[in-house]
Amino acid sequence: MFQYILKRLLSIVGMLVLISISVFALFFAVPADPARLTCGKNCTPAIIEANRHALGYDKPIVTQYLDFMKGLVSERDFPDDPVIAKNSPQSITHCPAPCLGYSVTQGQLVSKMIKDAFPITASIAVGAFVLWIVGGVGIGVLSALKRGTLLERGLVSASLVAYSLPTFFIGLLLLNIVSIKYGLAPAAGYTPFLDDPVAWAQGMILPWITLAMVFAALYVRLTRANMLETLSEDYIRTARAKGVPEWAVIARHAMRAALTPIVTIAGLDLGGVLAGAAITETVFNLNGIGKTGVYAIQQLDLPVIVAVVLLSAFVIVLFNFVVDLLYAFLDPRVTLR
Amino acid sequence: MTLSAGEFAAEPLPTTAEEAPTSVAGRSPWQIARARLRANRVAMVAFVAIVVFAVIAVVAPILQAVGVIDATTLHPDLVQGPGAMPTGAFGGISLQHPLGVEPQTGRDLLSRILLGITLDTAIAVAATIVSVGLGVVLGLVAGFYRGAADWSIGRLIDLILAFPQLLMLIALSPVLVQRLTDAGIPSGNPSKVTYIIAVLGFFGWPYFARIIRGQVLSLREREFVEAAEMLGARRSRINFKELLPNLWAPILVYSTLVLPTYISAEAAMSFLGVGIVPPTPTLGNLLQDSVNYATADPTYFLAPGLTLFIVVLAFNQFGDGLRDALDPRSDRAGGR
Numbered sequence: 121m122f123q124y125i126l127k128r129l130l131s132i133v134g135m136l137v138l139i140s141i142s143v144f145a146l147f148f149a150v151p152a153d154p155a156r157l158t159c160g161k162n163c164t165p166a167i168i169e170a171n172r173h174a175l176g177y178d179k180p181i182v183t184q185y186l187d188f189m190k191g192l193v194s195e196r197d198f199p200d201d202p203v204i205a206k207n208s209p210q211s212i213t214h215c216p217a218p219c220l221g222y223s224v225t226q227g228q229l230v231s232k233m234i235k236d237a238f239p240i241t242a243s244i245a246v247g248a249f250v251l252w253i254v255g256g257v258g259i260g261v262l263s264a265l266k267r268g269t270l271l272e273r274g275l276v277s278a279s280l281v282a283y284s285l286p287t288f289f290i291g292l293l294l295l296n297i298v299s300i301k302y303g304l305a306p307a308a309g310y311t312p313f314l315d316d317p318v319a320w321a322q323g324m325i326l327p328w329i330t331l332a333m334v335f336a337a338l339y340v341r342l343t344r345a346n347m348l349e350t351l352s353e354d355y356i357r358t359a360r361a362k363g364v365p366e367w368a369v370i371a372r373h374a375m376r377a378a379l380t381p382i383v384t385i386a387g388l389d390l391g392g393v394l395a396g397a398a399i400t401e402t403v404f405n406l407n408g409i410g411k412t413g414v415y416a417i418q419q420l421d422l423p424v425i426v427a428v429v430l431l432s433a434f435v436i437v438l439f440n441f442v443v444d445l446l447y448a449f450l451d452p453r454v455t456l457r
Numbered sequence: 458m459t460l461s462a463g464e465f466a467a468e469p470l471p472t473t474a475e476e477a478p479t480s481v482a483g484r485s486p487w488q489i490a491r492a493r494l495r496a497n498r499v500a501m502v503a504f505v506a507i508v509v510f511a512v513i514a515v516v517a518p519i520l521q522a523v524g525v526i527d528a529t530t531l532h533p534d535l536v537q538g539p540g541a542m543p544t545g546a547f548g549g550i551s552l553q554h555p556l557g558v559e560p561q562t563g564r565d566l567l568s569r570i571l572l573g574i575t576l577d578t579a580i581a582v583a584a585t586i587v588s589v590g591l592g593v594v595l596g597l598v599a600g601f602y603r604g605a606a607d608w609s610i611g612r613l614i615d616l617i618l619a620f621p622q623l624l625m626l627i628a629l630s631p632v633l634v635q636r637l638t639d640a641g642i643p644s645g646n647p648s649k650v651t652y653i654i655a656v657l658g659f660f661g662w663p664y665f666a667r668i669i670r671g672q673v674l675s676l677r678e679r680e681f682v683e684a685a686e687m688l689g690a691r692r693s694r695i696n697f698k699e700l701l702p703n704l705w706a707p708i709l710v711y712s713t714l715v716l717p718t719y720i721s722a723e724a725a726m727s728f729l730g731v732g733i734v735p736p737t738p739t740l741g742n743l744l745q746d747s748v749n750y751a752t753a754d755p756t757y758f759l760a761p762g763l764t765l766f767i768v769v770l771a772f773n774q775f776g777d778g779l780r781d782a783l784d785p786r787s788d789r790a791g792g793r
Binding site: 138139142147280283284287288292296297300301392395396399402410418425428429432436437 | 615616618619620621623624625627628629630631632717721724725728729730731744748751752755758762765766769770773774
């Protein structure tokens with residue numbers, strides 16, 4: 121077990137290094153010139169050149185990469201130039217470790233932007249996750265128990281409809297029709313949970329519903345299929361035969377086995393959403409990780425793009441790992457090697 | 458076991474049980490599947506819808522060329538007022554313009570949707586071919602040769618799946634579209650179409666490769682493969698004559714299920730600002746533009762959105778039916 125965890129952690133680190141190298145190679149080989157973005161319309165080639173040098177964009181790409189990696193463990197200064205540091209120390213931005221770089225277009229440290237964006241993404245993800253698990257699994261179990269009834273057919277069809285609606289179309293429908301046109305739901309917006317939990321929930325309700333609809337449909341189908349299979353197992357018949365009450369048969373005997381595979385998918389999906397729900401965040405204009413990434417891409421803000429992609433990849437890889445551990449814990453038949 | 462493998466091998470047996478001609482009364486697995494599919498009413502309705510969309514996709518550019526539909530002519534006379542909203546109820550619906558016209562430009566909405574279906578379908582089909590092609594080849598290599606090949610392909614898949622896909626789809630656009638243009642593809646939309654097909658295909662193949670690899674690994678434990686081995690069949694014969702024919706079913710099912718996700722992906726990319734730009738219509742850029750008028754002109758917003766929804770729903774339903782027909786047990790394993 122310990123060996124397995126160690127091996128996985130090492131492979132995660134290796135994977136992230138590989139990802140960071142590919143991201144650097146891809147984005148810093150971009151035709152657009154990041155130094156060109158550093159000054160406005162009245163730019164002379166000399167200023168661009170000076171900025172390029174000051175920000176280190178004139179260094180070989182390998183050096184830039186190593187600087188970036190070094191920044192993760194030690195502090196950096198932007199621009200990292202002893203001459204500027206001596207003449208005008210106020211124009212230097214200090215970036216404490218872990219330093220993800222400096223966004224010239226935004227005039228901000230990337231780590232600060234990520235720190236601001238992550239709570240928003242996390243709020244969206246956690247609420248939507250609760251909603252889609254409760255809704256998806258609940259409807260799935262219900263439709264398995266009511267097999268062959270009109271209710272089951274209705275629930276299954278509804279989930280198929282939801283499954284086929286593109287995320288942004290659901291979001292836009294909710295935003296434009298439900299919220300703006302008819303005022304049936306509060307407008308989306310972010311209030312920190314600790315400031316005002318009610319406002320927090322109100323501002324998040326539409327993004328939650330949007331994401332939950334997208335994901336819940338899949339869970340209805342999976343849960344229903346797993347439940348139906350489990351309910352036909354011999355041990356369920358045995359439990360019933362020895363007089364276990366029906367609710368206990370369903371809740372204790374059937375659901376435990378039927379839901380174990382769901383845990384894997386739930387974990388991976390949660391990781392995916394925590395890595396940034398770009399569409400939902402864009403629809404509702406919430407500055408989470410996804411929207412930060414999208415905006416940075418539109419502005420060709422390379423340091424931010426690199427940081428967001430790396431952070432997202434890290435979350436995805438981490439959740440993969442956690443899910444595998446959890447699964448081994450939940451299912452005694454699985455041994456980790 | 459009294460007979461050695463060598464004695465079997467000496468006997469030249471050109472056909473195996475799998476390839477034996479079906480007797481008159483017997484039904485091939487494909488015939489059984491077709492009968493099951495026919496019995497599935499929902500899947501059949503979905504199939505009809507897909508055929509209709511396929512016909513639209515093929516015919517729309519022809520209709521545009523001969524002037525039956527007209528997706529490009531501006532009708533400034535049909536829009537008015539501040540914001541240039543369509544004249545008349547429901548986004549300017551009239552006999553000439555059954556779904557009304559676009560705000561600002563006054564272009565005919567129905568024509569634009571029909572032509573959008575063409576481009577969307579073309580992109581999705583091409584991306585599916587790319588990802589299925591790559592996925593099948595690499596999945597087969599991993600499953601057939603196992604060992605180092607399997608390991609490297611597996612790690613490559615892990616790496617690609619660790620990238621945040623949607624972000625990569627849009628993030629790579631500024632980098633790669635320019636490269637494609639430099640490589641000689643006409644700039645603007647042709648480069649963008651090529652880019653979209655390429656990235657969707659690239660980020661899509663790992664799923665196929667995993668499925669194909671898994672199928673190969675489980676198939677090669679089956680009796681008919683064992684029998685072929687006992688008969689002394691060469692590795693390559695087993696791979697291509699015994700295993701490959703059994704992979705058509707999963708390839709077909711997952712192609713049908715992945716195609717609609719590519720249609721949505723095109724729309725999502727348009728929505729996030731890296732899609733194909735007007736005047737060339739796609740369902741994605743129509744929706745993207747219509748967002749600005751969602752409350753003022755709901756027809757313009759709902760028409761492309763619902764079209765997109767119906768296309769995706771039809772493919773999903775048909776794909777589900779196909780899976781049930783080809784492998785009734787597969788859904789019990791937990792679906793996708």
